Amino acid sequence: MNLKRIGNQTVVFANPPVILSSYSVVGPKEGQGPLSKTFSKVMQDNLNGNKSWEVAESKMLEEALQGAVKQSKVKTEELDYMLAGDLLNQIISANFAARTMGFPFIGIYGACSTMALSMAVGSMLIDGQFARNVLVGVSSHHDTAERQYRSPTEQGSQRAMSAQWTVTGAGSVVLSQSGTGPRITAATIGRVLDYGEKDVNNMGAAMAPAVADTILNHMKDLNRTPGDYDLIVSGDLGQVGLHLAKEVLKRSGMETANQFNDCGVMIYDSSQDVHAGGSGCACSAVVFAGEIMQKLISKQYQRVLLVGSGSLHSPTSALQGESIPGVGHAVVIEA
Template sequence: MAKHRLGGQTVKLENPPCILSRATIVGKKEGQGPLGEYFDVVLEDDLWGEKTWEKAECRMYQEAAKMAITRAGKQPQDINYLFGGDLLNQIITANFAARTLGIPFFGLYGACSTLTESMSLGAMLISAGYADLVLCVTSSHFCTAERQYRFPLEMGTQRPPTAQWTVTGAGAFLLSNDMKPPYITHITTGKVIDYGITDTNNMGAAMAPAAAATIKAHFEDTQQGPDAYDLIVTGDLGWFGRELTIDLLKKEGYDISDRFIDCGCEIYSKDQDVHAGGSGCGCSAVVFGAYILRKMEEGVYKRILLLSTGALLSTTSCQQGESIPGIAHAITIDMDRG
């Protein structure tokens, strides 16, 4: 029997790994937002000297990875595994970056949930003794996502109020078996939840049920409630999805409204014309890496629950009238190893 399982979806790590280092790179629009001062690198333009937006995203991914490795005083050959993904078909950003980095690689696609998916798997490998150092990297880019999922930017298509703005950003996190806070202590793996939403411009509504379901499962599995956390953070529900998640959890008897933030709401100000907020793999990665971890190190937060939320759609499924499944994976980040 798996002795470290709690309930149906959660594991408590016997040897909690730490987040040894991290790095964040964002685009110009993200740098102009309320968290601009916290990011490591802010690009002057979305091409960053490359010929295509896809190449620019790949460069962001590579540079964030290298920065996190260097900050820990390591070399790429020291890293046991690289877990990573992005939003593009065949995760080309992660695949092409891994080709350059030369680290043993597991490519993941969890849409915008990929950050906590990668950190969950990396943390379990380290806790079980199969690795000492695991690098987790995710990225997204407004221009690459628009080209793939929606309309060419040149068309100037009108976006509805529920639409979100894909974050141009990359975040890298080096996990280690060092005894140095903060630690990853618990993992709650999400289930795919589908409430029948078909509007591709309403990602918040598609992902909120999955976020609420994972938070509820985490509380039930650990036999703890919202008061056990200083902060509960979701990845990119936006303003509409955040409110829907609060309402869904209230119906289950949990009120998280006084300690719940969403990265998609934090990264932009409402006067930046992003409609419902931010989205994308890079959204939770850069907000968590640049801002929330900084606040934990400063003693503002001691224990948080972080969920990256993903809408598991494709251009093909949308054109065929399929609904949009959602998923959310949760990890507990704690300054105390327990």
């Protein structure tokens, strides 16, 4: 068998899938940030006319998925699978959106790494000739995440300076076996690492070792260096996690210079009181679907490594005193 797997953790696609379209919907806080002009739609408020934040999140994901399908010009009968996920218990935002969309559905949970993981799995389906076109989308919502993982926002709880602000948003892309657009040329599936961090208000520290491990294995597998990329971007390490990941890479002999950034750092500015930066499934999804895709299309970026970062704890595991496992999944996108 002629395996497409290279090295320890990486696959290289013989027929790289094309990203035909992307679409992003964000909340008002995200719309006030430095990337405001790159999003497809900015909502006026976090409920967006719905009865609850959870309903608003699912409807927001539906809108992003429908927007990507419309822009791709792919006929609905030619969309073979929909891959989606979110942060809520039993990935209800994705499940309920799938109920409306009507496509064969694969629900995926990788915490905040779900966008990169879904893009990797969707690319495998297309490269393996199991699908012609795949719809990918994820969502998160600040208020639904706070209600589930920490304290409802109505309580006005004091936030730690290492805490991150869950991005309210949804991002979607359509992957295809043919067409015009940036291509996903490789994927590195990460390992779950746990160095004993237990503070749910410091998820960046919990995820940083896994993200660094994925980057190191990716470079080793493909015999590349950070200089081979215009941008290496993690999903939502935030300020704390990004600093730690860079330090781990440096101690491992890898200098990332100015190539390494984080979507959670990029999406907000210092005046928005988000402390360590952004987080959530939508963090990498909306930054990629907007800012990064636009720079790939305009050829400002030739090759990007998107490393989704995931904090794999639950409210129950945290209350039981368990430490927080982290994971990082990477995809290579080339103009």
